[in-house]
Amino acid sequence: MRIISIANQKGGVAKTTTTINLGASLASMGRRVLLIDLDPQAHTTLGLSLEPDNLSKTILNVLEPHRSKNKLKLEEVIIKLKATGEDNLFLAPSNIDFASAEYKLIDQIGREDFLNVAISECEIPFDYVIIDCPPSLGILTVNALKACNEVIIPMQPHYFALRGIEEFIETTEIVRKNLNHPLKINILITIADLRSNLAKEVIEEIKHYFGNKLFKTMIRKNIALVEASSQGVPALYYDSKCHGAIDYYKLAEEVISFEKEEISARI
Ligand SMILES: Nc1ncnc2c1ncn2[C@@H]1O[C@H](COP(=O)(O)OP(=O)(O)O)[C@@H](O)[C@H]1O
């Protein structure tokens, strides 16, 4: 099982868009995929046609302190997503009540490991778990980093983008040092206007800086991705020929191509 956190402390860099569209593309390629909405803003939940306020069971229940009467197992909050036509895409939803989770977790022993434990105890098998992180470096993001074995950091090719990313990578390094499994970090360029010379320059700088940590696939700026999320569906099911759908499909192929690497690394 590959567990991938989509994380960056900056908002608006396409974490949620990447979670939904990478997840849907992987599912369309036959993988069993669980999306975990770890953001109290619940954009992944909303972006998949679910009304967060109507949900009585969310990821909040999974992260409740051990003796809480509201605590549930991960499999008890998972919803099978029908909207996409696939039968292998699932969601552990969020809602705004979840904003209290950070506060509740703060004085709990083992608070950084709650998600990790919940995923490892989950009895439903998945090929991929993709975690959409909130735009902060708080306890929820640390839970995601401790639960995953890979991180995808989406970044827009803006001039100052590299500065914020350094701080974020330092945090993942600290978490990595406390782990006994390797944490693989990959950078994904998103919302890229490839016609702009400035964007091209920044992309060259990002390539130079990150080398092979950068995905070959870049996600172009594409309004259909915005439209699809407002319709509550992944772009693949909104307009399968739009740039957004094509780019995220290519990204899923690239992610899948690492499956072989992982197997050969284990042999
Ligand atoms: N490739 C893209 N082209 C155009 N707009 C995009 C693209 N990716 C994301 N967006 C839009 O940018 C905004 C921020 O994206 P979102 O995925 O919510 O970011 P985050 O989760 O990092 O805050 C949303 O309105 C989303 O629809």
Ligand SMILES: [Mg+2]
């Ligand atoms: Mg988001």
